Amino acid sequence: MAVVSALLCATLATAGCGLGPGADVGDVRLTVTREYGAVPVLDTAVEAKESDTVMRVLEGEADISTRYGGGFVHSIDGVAEGQRGGDPYDWFFYVDGVESQIGAAEYDVAGGERIWWDYRNWSATDHVPAVVGSWPAPFSDGIGGRRYPVVVECEGGEGACGEAREALEREGVKVASGEPEKALRILVGPWAQVRHDPAARAIEAGPAESGIFADFISASPREPSNSEHSRGLAKSFELVALDQGGEVAESLGPNAGLVAATSRYGGLPAWVVTGGTAAAVGEAAHAFDAEHLRDHYAVAIDRGKTVPLPLEER
């Protein structure tokens, strides 16, 4: 009988059964902000347990209330979803810089994740599929504990590509060569080239499509001819920053760079390091680090200065 009991206990323990929340699985980084990361609320490392979910991690560190049977965060530290100035506000969360397809109460934590809760105006879009503010995630540890190959796709930004690769390698990321399937892609190059990628091109369709509060407008009056194109005289673009409502807030010019992340049809995120000119791409690649990216949805680099996107409404 004792042997049977011991065997049963061993089997249950092996199957992940037991009493209480279970053993530690590692630290997770929990960040809580407001207004697209502009207002920090909480930033802490949490020791996650075997049974932890994104919701449990948050509940352990902040005073929250929920709705719909505990599946939906209603308020964090007293800041509740609702209308503000006629705009809808809500809490959204990202794990390793990627918007979750499932609820916080269902998202199991494996350890090592970067969880970011942000309270924001979603009048322009309630779907921002990926953000850059959890850098070096998702490249360093994958997404939700699953690692993917990281590829830097050079689209005419040779020097900037090298700089991007170095930035990744400084974070311990091994950059893959070739074109592996299911890879985290970083597209580096002037917008005239990068825009040919279907995922990147979503930027031109607006934040509702791409989740990126920026746009590129043509700086040249006409499309380049084939000969101009072959000589590298492609159409030039200017970076435009949008506000939280998705409206044009400021034109940053052709020399402003952009670092942003998006994803197409719920696929893996694709980052863009781009700008209207090669110099702008260099500026963007130069900002490929935590100092410039942390807790921002996307950033524009204008004359060496980081401009978090979207811009605040005036």
Added chain:
Amino acid sequence: MKSPFAYQPRPRPLQLASPGAAVAYLGAIVAVAFLYSNPLVLLAAGAAAVTAGLLAGARRAVWFALKMGLALALLIVVVNALVVDRGATVVARLGEWPLLGRVDVTFEALVAGLSSGLRAAVTMVAAAVYSACVDPDRVLRVLRPLARRSALTATLVSRLVPVAAADAARLRDAGRLRGPAAAPVGKAPLARRLLAGSLDRAVDVAATLELRGYSLDAPPARNRRSRSRYDRRFYAVAAFGLIAATAARALGADDFQTYPTVEIGLGGATLALSGLVALSGLAPLRRKQNRRSPSADGTKVPLYGGKSSRRRAVVDRSGEVARV
């Protein structure tokens, strides 16, 4: 043996009250159980339903309903604990299950299940008290002006189902009386015989109804039973209970949260409402009667109707049975 939930006429206030009053009273208890999730209020509503049933003499119905209700509550708790893994306090990890995925039993899911289970139990007890204490004939009589054919159908069903059950019991007895060596009676032949007998009886009933002129227009209502002296009490308790519940809810008496952590409000409004709801169970309480002549003027009031009533119980004006 009669079902514990079958109506039994008793000279108690709940049975003597008009169906509307009894339904309003028991319905108010159920309404409170659905308005509130706070376990304290639900326990008070349960206590009210149990007390009302016991005071109405429906001890067996209350006991059976409690057993069934608590079993259902337990089932709801278990299912909720397995299906819902929300909540901050993990009590047990049950590993990966087919279809369910990872199952974590949380304290919050257990409490949420308990709240739903309590609500189901309260509803079951109140329904059992209704079934055992409210005369279905009088309910149907109230409904007859609204839906004559439906009321007739319901009356027939309520009569014929027990008759069919008795037929089945008799057939089984007959089968057993053939002796120990006889082959056991199969369920299919028994059901066939029962169906044939029911159809025969249905034809007889139809013929009888036709002969009695049920196909003609409804006769004018006669011998409407006067209101019971207990009606006002039950209506008042129901109205007061519902108003108090609504007002207390507005004052935050339903301060109960299960996710992400359990928070049970035990404020003044909650405690006051719980007390009121529990006390409402005393509504069917009889006042002690003096042992003297049935009434001052000696007038008898028919219990179930006038001359046309098939039952012959008669009560005096104080509500006591004078003659059956």
